[in-house]
Amino acid sequence: MKNITNILKLIQILSDGKYYSIKKLSKILKINPIFINNYIFKIEKLGLIILQNSEKKYRFFKPIQLININFIRSLLKENNKIYFIPIINSTNQYLMDKMNILKSGDVCISECQLTGRGRFGRIWISPFGMNIYLSMYWKLNCVFYHLKGISIAVSIAIAELLKYLGIKSVKIKWPNDVYLNNKKLAGVLVEIINKNSHNMQNIIIGIGINCSMNLYNLSLINQNWTNLDVHGINLNRNLLIVMLIKKLKITLLTFEKTGLFSFLKKWKSLDIYLNKNVKVMINNHAIFGIARGINIYGEFLLENNSTISAWHGEQISICKY
Ligand code: BTN
16 A cells, blocks of 8 residues: 555544644645545545544544554563554464564564455454454464364453453354354454474464444444444453463463363353254254363364264354254
8 A cells, every 4th residue: 555654644643533634634744735635535445434524624433542562562571573564464464474484472463454364265354443453373282183172272262361351241152253242252263384294283373353343344244243342341452462462372382281171161161052052054954952062172062862973164153043
Protein backbone atom coordinates (compact mmCIF):
# COMPACT_ATOMS: atom_id res chain seq x y z
CA MET A 1 0.00 0.00 0.00
CA LYS A 2 1.39 3.35 -1.06
CA ASN A 3 1.95 6.16 1.46
CA ILE A 4 1.59 3.79 4.33
CA THR A 5 3.44 6.09 6.73
CA ASN A 6 0.94 8.90 6.20
CA ILE A 7 -1.99 6.53 6.50
CA LEU A 8 -0.67 5.22 9.81
CA LYS A 9 -0.03 8.75 11.06
CA LEU A 10 -3.57 9.75 10.12
CA ILE A 11 -4.97 6.75 11.97
CA GLN A 12 -2.88 7.71 14.99
CA ILE A 13 -4.32 11.25 14.97
CA LEU A 14 -7.91 10.11 14.52
CA SER A 15 -7.59 7.31 17.11
CA ASP A 16 -8.83 9.64 19.88
CA GLY A 17 -12.30 9.66 18.28
CA LYS A 18 -12.44 13.49 18.03
CA TYR A 19 -13.39 15.55 14.96
CA TYR A 20 -10.60 16.95 12.74
CA SER A 21 -10.90 19.25 9.73
CA ILE A 22 -9.02 18.47 6.53
CA LYS A 23 -7.06 21.66 7.04
CA LYS A 24 -5.92 20.61 10.50
CA LEU A 25 -5.06 17.07 9.36
CA SER A 26 -3.01 18.33 6.45
CA LYS A 27 -1.19 20.75 8.74
CA ILE A 28 -0.28 18.05 11.28
CA LEU A 29 0.79 15.64 8.54
CA LYS A 30 2.54 18.40 6.57
CA ILE A 31 0.91 17.29 3.33
CA ASN A 32 -1.27 18.91 0.72
CA PRO A 33 -5.00 18.83 1.76
CA ILE A 34 -5.99 17.22 -1.54
CA PHE A 35 -4.41 13.94 -0.39
CA ILE A 36 -6.46 13.65 2.78
CA ASN A 37 -9.66 12.39 1.16
CA ASN A 38 -7.71 9.72 -0.64
CA TYR A 39 -6.13 8.56 2.64
CA ILE A 40 -9.50 8.60 4.37
CA PHE A 41 -10.83 6.33 1.63
CA LYS A 42 -7.90 3.93 2.14
CA ILE A 43 -8.41 3.89 5.90
CA GLU A 44 -12.06 2.93 5.40
CA LYS A 45 -10.88 0.05 3.25
CA LEU A 46 -8.96 -1.25 6.29
CA GLY A 47 -12.27 -1.70 8.10
CA LEU A 48 -12.38 1.50 10.14
CA ILE A 49 -15.56 3.56 10.14
CA ILE A 50 -15.12 7.29 9.61
CA LEU A 51 -17.90 9.80 10.20
CA GLN A 52 -18.11 13.25 8.62
CA ASN A 53 -20.11 16.10 10.14
CA SER A 54 -21.80 19.06 8.43
CA GLU A 55 -18.60 21.11 8.74
CA LYS A 56 -16.81 18.37 6.77
CA LYS A 57 -14.76 17.34 9.78
CA TYR A 58 -13.80 13.71 10.21
CA ARG A 59 -13.71 11.40 13.19
CA PHE A 60 -13.60 7.68 13.88
CA PHE A 61 -16.87 6.02 14.81
CA LYS A 62 -15.26 5.36 18.19
CA PRO A 63 -11.78 5.86 19.66
CA ILE A 64 -9.32 3.02 19.10
CA GLN A 65 -6.50 1.90 21.32
CA LEU A 66 -3.50 1.31 19.08
CA ILE A 67 -0.82 -1.28 19.64
CA ASN A 68 2.10 0.21 21.53
CA ILE A 69 4.98 -2.03 20.55
CA ASN A 70 7.52 -0.36 22.84
CA PHE A 71 5.23 -0.92 25.81
CA ILE A 72 4.76 -4.58 24.83
CA ARG A 73 8.49 -5.16 24.33
CA SER A 74 9.34 -3.46 27.62
CA LEU A 75 6.98 -5.72 29.55
CA LEU A 76 8.20 -8.91 27.90
CA LYS A 77 11.93 -8.22 28.39
CA GLU A 78 12.74 -11.52 26.70
CA ASN A 79 15.17 -12.75 24.12
CA ASN A 80 12.53 -13.35 21.52
CA LYS A 81 11.84 -11.13 18.53
CA ILE A 82 8.46 -9.42 18.51
CA TYR A 83 7.82 -8.33 14.93
CA PHE A 84 5.18 -5.64 14.62
CA ILE A 85 3.91 -4.96 11.11
CA PRO A 86 0.86 -2.65 11.39
CA ILE A 87 -0.60 -3.71 8.03
CA ILE A 88 0.29 -7.20 6.89
CA ASN A 89 -1.05 -9.97 4.67
CA SER A 90 -1.09 -12.61 7.39
CA THR A 91 0.96 -12.84 10.59
CA ASN A 92 1.17 -16.63 10.09
CA GLN A 93 2.53 -16.18 6.57
CA TYR A 94 5.03 -13.56 7.73
CA LEU A 95 6.62 -15.98 10.19
CA MET A 96 6.46 -18.81 7.70
CA ASP A 97 8.50 -16.75 5.23
CA LYS A 98 11.08 -15.99 7.92
CA MET A 99 11.18 -19.44 9.43
CA ASN A 100 14.85 -20.11 8.79
CA ILE A 101 15.95 -17.26 11.02
CA LEU A 102 13.40 -17.71 13.82
CA LYS A 103 13.76 -19.03 17.37
CA SER A 104 11.02 -20.74 19.34
CA GLY A 105 8.86 -18.06 20.88
CA ASP A 106 9.39 -15.39 18.19
CA VAL A 107 6.16 -13.54 17.55
CA CYS A 108 4.51 -11.42 14.87
CA ILE A 109 1.61 -9.08 15.68
CA SER A 110 -0.38 -6.75 13.51
CA GLU A 111 -3.15 -4.15 13.59
CA CYS A 112 -4.72 -5.38 10.38
CA GLN A 113 -4.42 -8.39 8.07
CA LEU A 114 -5.23 -8.02 4.39
CA THR A 115 -5.39 -11.77 3.79
CA GLY A 116 -5.85 -13.16 7.29
CA ARG A 117 -6.58 -16.85 7.11
CA GLY A 118 -8.75 -19.16 9.17
CA ARG A 119 -9.26 -22.90 9.26
CA PHE A 120 -10.65 -24.76 6.24
CA GLY A 121 -9.13 -22.11 3.94
CA ARG A 122 -11.56 -19.48 5.22
CA ILE A 123 -10.74 -15.79 5.32
CA TRP A 124 -10.24 -14.31 8.79
CA ILE A 125 -11.75 -10.83 8.72
CA SER A 126 -9.08 -8.60 10.28
CA PRO A 127 -10.07 -4.91 10.47
CA PHE A 128 -7.54 -2.35 11.71
CA GLY A 129 -7.04 -1.72 15.40
CA MET A 130 -9.98 -3.69 16.74
CA ASN A 131 -8.78 -7.20 17.48
CA ILE A 132 -5.72 -9.26 18.21
CA TYR A 133 -3.83 -10.92 15.38
CA LEU A 134 -0.84 -12.77 16.75
CA SER A 135 1.37 -15.60 15.54
CA MET A 136 4.15 -17.46 17.32
CA TYR A 137 6.81 -19.73 15.87
CA TRP A 138 7.80 -22.82 17.86
CA LYS A 139 10.07 -25.76 17.21
CA LEU A 140 7.94 -28.29 18.98
CA ASN A 141 9.53 -31.27 20.59
CA CYS A 142 6.79 -33.85 20.10
CA VAL A 143 6.04 -36.86 17.90
CA PHE A 144 3.75 -36.11 14.98
CA TYR A 145 0.80 -38.17 16.23
CA HIS A 146 0.53 -35.86 19.26
CA LEU A 147 0.40 -32.79 17.03
CA LYS A 148 -3.39 -32.85 16.70
CA GLY A 149 -3.56 -31.87 20.36
CA ILE A 150 -1.55 -28.67 20.09
CA SER A 151 -4.36 -26.43 18.86
CA ILE A 152 -6.53 -27.73 21.70
CA ALA A 153 -3.85 -26.85 24.26
CA VAL A 154 -3.59 -23.36 22.72
CA SER A 155 -7.34 -22.78 22.82
CA ILE A 156 -7.34 -23.84 26.48
CA ALA A 157 -4.57 -21.30 27.13
CA ILE A 158 -6.64 -18.50 25.56
CA ALA A 159 -9.79 -19.50 27.44
CA GLU A 160 -7.95 -19.74 30.76
CA LEU A 161 -6.36 -16.34 30.25
CA LEU A 162 -9.74 -14.75 29.49
CA LYS A 163 -11.22 -16.44 32.55
CA TYR A 164 -8.38 -15.11 34.67
CA LEU A 165 -9.21 -11.64 33.32
CA GLY A 166 -12.77 -12.00 34.56
CA ILE A 167 -14.64 -13.47 31.58
CA LYS A 168 -16.05 -16.43 33.44
CA SER A 169 -18.44 -17.86 30.86
CA VAL A 170 -15.85 -18.54 28.18
CA LYS A 171 -16.03 -22.03 26.63
CA ILE A 172 -14.34 -24.05 23.87
CA LYS A 173 -16.00 -25.79 20.96
CA TRP A 174 -13.99 -28.75 19.70
CA PRO A 175 -11.36 -28.60 18.48
CA ASN A 176 -10.23 -25.04 19.12
CA ASP A 177 -12.88 -22.33 18.82
CA VAL A 178 -13.18 -20.11 21.87
CA TYR A 179 -16.80 -19.20 22.55
CA LEU A 180 -18.55 -16.61 24.67
CA ASN A 181 -22.30 -16.90 25.18
CA ASN A 182 -22.55 -19.47 22.37
CA LYS A 183 -20.80 -17.26 19.83
CA LYS A 184 -17.27 -17.45 18.49
CA LEU A 185 -14.86 -15.06 20.17
CA ALA A 186 -11.46 -16.37 19.12
CA GLY A 187 -9.90 -18.83 16.70
CA VAL A 188 -6.65 -20.75 16.46
CA LEU A 189 -4.88 -21.80 13.28
CA VAL A 190 -1.84 -24.04 13.77
CA GLU A 191 0.18 -24.52 10.62
CA ILE A 192 2.76 -27.29 10.58
CA ILE A 193 5.72 -26.88 8.28
CA ASN A 194 7.31 -30.03 6.90
CA LYS A 195 5.44 -32.46 9.13
CA ASN A 196 7.89 -35.26 9.86
CA SER A 197 7.99 -38.42 11.90
CA HIS A 198 10.91 -37.18 14.00
CA ASN A 199 10.49 -35.42 17.30
CA MET A 200 10.89 -31.85 16.10
CA GLN A 201 8.02 -30.12 14.36
CA ASN A 202 8.17 -26.55 13.07
CA ILE A 203 4.86 -24.92 13.78
CA ILE A 204 3.25 -21.50 13.50
CA ILE A 205 0.45 -20.84 15.94
CA GLY A 206 -1.93 -18.13 14.79
CA ILE A 207 -4.46 -16.58 17.15
CA GLY A 208 -7.26 -14.15 16.40
CA ILE A 209 -9.28 -12.66 19.28
CA ASN A 210 -12.22 -10.37 18.53
CA CYS A 211 -11.99 -7.39 20.85
CA SER A 212 -14.04 -4.53 19.46
CA MET A 213 -14.99 -5.45 15.91
CA ASN A 214 -18.03 -3.45 14.83
CA LEU A 215 -21.33 -4.20 13.10
CA TYR A 216 -19.97 -3.33 9.69
CA ASN A 217 -17.31 -6.02 10.02
CA LEU A 218 -19.93 -8.40 11.36
CA SER A 219 -21.73 -8.34 8.05
CA LEU A 220 -18.62 -9.80 6.40
CA ILE A 221 -18.47 -12.86 8.63
CA ASN A 222 -20.67 -15.84 7.94
CA GLN A 223 -20.28 -17.37 11.38
CA ASN A 224 -22.04 -16.73 14.65
CA TRP A 225 -19.44 -14.40 16.15
CA THR A 226 -19.02 -12.08 19.09
CA ASN A 227 -16.40 -9.74 20.54
CA LEU A 228 -15.37 -8.60 24.01
CA ASP A 229 -16.82 -5.13 23.49
CA VAL A 230 -20.44 -6.22 23.04
CA HIS A 231 -20.22 -7.91 26.44
CA GLY A 232 -19.05 -4.68 28.00
CA ILE A 233 -15.54 -6.09 28.43
CA ASN A 234 -12.90 -3.51 27.70
CA LEU A 235 -9.48 -5.07 28.08
CA ASN A 236 -6.26 -3.26 27.34
CA ARG A 237 -5.17 -4.83 24.03
CA ASN A 238 -1.49 -4.25 24.73
CA LEU A 239 -1.64 -5.99 28.10
CA LEU A 240 -3.69 -8.81 26.62
CA ILE A 241 -0.99 -9.37 23.98
CA VAL A 242 1.75 -9.48 26.64
CA MET A 243 -0.19 -11.93 28.79
CA LEU A 244 -1.07 -14.07 25.78
CA ILE A 245 2.56 -14.38 24.72
CA LYS A 246 3.60 -15.40 28.24
CA LYS A 247 0.74 -17.87 28.58
CA LEU A 248 1.47 -19.40 25.17
CA LYS A 249 5.09 -20.07 26.03
CA ILE A 250 4.20 -21.80 29.30
CA THR A 251 1.55 -23.84 27.48
CA LEU A 252 3.94 -24.98 24.76
CA LEU A 253 6.61 -26.00 27.25
CA THR A 254 4.03 -28.00 29.22
CA PHE A 255 2.68 -29.61 26.05
CA GLU A 256 6.20 -30.71 25.13
CA LYS A 257 6.55 -32.44 28.49
CA THR A 258 3.14 -34.06 28.86
CA GLY A 259 1.26 -33.81 25.57
CA LEU A 260 -2.43 -33.21 26.22
CA PHE A 261 -2.33 -35.16 29.49
CA SER A 262 -2.09 -32.12 31.76
CA PHE A 263 -4.81 -30.33 29.79
CA LEU A 264 -7.57 -32.96 29.96
CA LYS A 265 -9.01 -31.78 33.28
CA LYS A 266 -9.04 -28.16 32.10
CA TRP A 267 -10.75 -29.23 28.88
CA LYS A 268 -13.59 -30.79 30.88
CA SER A 269 -14.35 -27.50 32.59
CA LEU A 270 -14.29 -25.59 29.28
CA ASP A 271 -15.93 -28.02 26.83
CA ILE A 272 -19.12 -26.36 25.51
CA TYR A 273 -20.76 -29.68 24.58
CA LEU A 274 -19.60 -32.02 27.35
CA ASN A 275 -22.36 -34.59 28.09
CA LYS A 276 -24.78 -32.86 25.73
CA ASN A 277 -26.67 -34.34 22.80
CA VAL A 278 -24.85 -33.45 19.63
CA LYS A 279 -24.99 -33.98 15.90
CA VAL A 280 -21.64 -34.77 14.31
CA MET A 281 -21.37 -34.13 10.58
CA ILE A 282 -18.74 -36.22 8.85
CA ASN A 283 -18.43 -35.57 5.13
CA ASN A 284 -22.14 -34.63 4.93
CA HIS A 285 -23.17 -37.69 6.92
CA ALA A 286 -24.83 -37.05 10.32
CA ILE A 287 -24.24 -39.12 13.47
CA PHE A 288 -26.16 -38.39 16.66
CA GLY A 289 -24.91 -39.06 20.16
CA ILE A 290 -23.63 -37.62 23.42
CA ALA A 291 -20.39 -35.61 23.55
CA ARG A 292 -17.96 -37.24 25.97
CA GLY A 293 -15.00 -34.89 25.78
CA ILE A 294 -11.63 -35.68 24.20
CA ASN A 295 -8.90 -38.30 24.49
CA ILE A 296 -5.15 -37.85 24.92
CA TYR A 297 -4.72 -37.27 21.16
CA GLY A 298 -7.32 -34.50 21.16
CA GLU A 299 -9.87 -36.60 19.30
CA PHE A 300 -13.54 -35.91 19.86
CA LEU A 301 -15.36 -38.64 21.81
CA LEU A 302 -18.92 -39.49 20.83
CA GLU A 303 -21.15 -41.93 22.70
CA ASN A 304 -23.60 -43.62 20.44
CA ASN A 305 -25.47 -46.90 21.03
CA SER A 306 -23.55 -47.30 24.32
CA THR A 307 -20.15 -47.28 22.63
CA ILE A 308 -17.68 -44.44 22.56
CA SER A 309 -15.89 -43.68 19.32
CA ALA A 310 -13.07 -41.19 18.69
CA TRP A 311 -13.24 -38.74 15.79
CA HIS A 312 -10.82 -36.33 14.24
CA GLY A 313 -10.13 -34.67 10.94
CA GLU A 314 -10.86 -31.51 9.07
CA GLN A 315 -14.17 -32.73 7.71
CA ILE A 316 -15.94 -32.98 11.07
CA SER A 317 -18.27 -30.38 12.46
CA ILE A 318 -20.28 -30.62 15.64
CA CYS A 319 -23.40 -28.85 16.77
CA LYS A 320 -25.88 -29.12 19.62
CA TYR A 321 -28.91 -31.22 18.91
C1 BTN B 1 -10.15 -20.07 12.76
O1 BTN B 1 -10.59 -20.25 11.61
O2 BTN B 1 -10.88 -20.20 13.74
C2 BTN B 1 -8.71 -19.70 12.98
C3 BTN B 1 -8.47 -18.24 12.84
C4 BTN B 1 -7.03 -17.82 13.08
C5 BTN B 1 -6.80 -16.36 12.77
C6 BTN B 1 -5.43 -15.92 13.15
S1 BTN B 1 -5.26 -14.17 13.17
C7 BTN B 1 -3.54 -14.30 13.34
C8 BTN B 1 -3.09 -15.46 12.47
N1 BTN B 1 -2.81 -15.04 11.12
C9 BTN B 1 -3.65 -15.55 10.23
O3 BTN B 1 -3.64 -15.32 9.01
N2 BTN B 1 -4.55 -16.32 10.86
C10 BTN B 1 -4.28 -16.40 12.27
